[in-house]
Amino acid sequence: MDKKEFRVLIKYCFLKGKSTVEAKTWLDAEVPDTAPGKSTIKDWYAKFRHGEMSTENGEHSEGPKEVVTDENILKNPQNDFE
DSSP, X not given: OOHHHHHHHHHHHHHTTOOHHHHHHHXXXXXXXXXXXXXXXXXXXXXXXXXOOOOSOHHHHOOOSSOOOHHHHHHOTTOOOO
């Protein structure tokens, strides 16, 4: 199983009302050799509690809206470099 699939299973446990301990116990029983650790489960539960329901990796899910170039800087009327 890859990380994304584990995140979905952790979210499933969260939505079913399982505690982090119950989620860890269930995952250990289902996939004993590859189940994520307690801290990983706690981290994802914290994100879900704060309303971050995406199971995507945060460091890759958002990025700059556009590339910063000299041309883009000069187009922006808020930049007064003259």
